[in-house]
Amino acid sequence: MAAAVVAALGVVLVLLYVRGADQRAQQKFQTVEVLTATAQINPGESLQQAAGAGKVELRAVTHNELLPGYQTSTSGLSGQVALTTIYPGEQIIASKFGTSATPTSPLAIPAKMMAISVNLTDPARVAGFVQPGSTVxxxxxxxxxxxxxxxxxxxKVKVLGVGSTTPVSTTTTNAQGQQSTEQLPRTLLTLALDQADAQKVLFAQGNGELALGLLTDNSVVAPGTATTLSNLFK
Incomplete structure (x- = not known):
């Protein structure tokens, strides 16, 4: 009798274990279709805008891979915008959306200054040796x-960034009135300036040619008189 009871109990325990294993396996491989980014979603972009641009799609995700706050439709985040950059492959989750996104700049602009860009030739930017962080x-x-x-x-000016280079045609006229045209690559450089200096640079760029001098910690530079033909050899 005791042996029969033990055997029956063993069978029941085995059946319960097998049933539990089946349930765990089903839960492991059961999937839910959740919204997933297929292209980069930028801060300030609403989920509806991203969906309209084809940047999101429903993708099957297993229960073990579901993130807290996952979304199955765009209606759950209606009227909200991305608070941070969402990259392709990421699940759309509630914590990355809100009512407003504070614009951020990839440039480390010093306090009380602004960033402006100038377009310079290779010689004017020290043959390409000027890099982000340089002082000029x-x-x-x-x-x-x-x-x-x-x-x-x-x-003394801090360089924040160095942008793309494009060839530009430049025409010069010699003393005999003959013109020559050459292709010179020009590169955008972004500088950190206060308002007064920004106005000077923008005015100068529109009324002459700018050139940079690359500085080191030991460089000596100070305002002085202009160099002209009359004092060139003095």
Missing amino acids: AIFLDGNQGGQPFTRLLLP
Whole structure:
């Protein structure tokens, strides 16, 4: 009798274990279709805008891979925008959306300053040796009353970024009136300036040619008189 009871109990326990294993296996491989990014969603972009641009789709995800706050439709986050960049393959979750997104800049702009960009040739940007984080002096080649001059415009400026390079045609005329055209690559450089210096650089760029001087910790640079033909050899 005792042996029969033990055997019966063993059978019941085996059946319960097998049933539990089946349930666990079903839960492990059972999937839910959740919204997933297929392209980058930028901060400030609503889920409806992203869906309209084809940036999200429903994708089957197993229960073990579900993230808290997952979404199965766009209606759950209606009127909200992405608070951070959402990359392709990420699940759309509630914690990454809100009522407003604070714009962020990839540039480390110093306090009380702004970023402006200038378009310079390779020689004017020290043959490409100027890099983000460099400190430079800015010179202006200009013409005042028919008199060409070169003068220091700003003694010390921080470079925030170096952008793309594009070829630009430049035409020059010699003393005999003959013109020559050459292709010079120009590169966008982004500088950190306060308002007054930004206005100087923008005005100078529109009324002359800018050139940079790359500085080191030991460089000596100070404002001075303009160099012209009359004092070039003094």
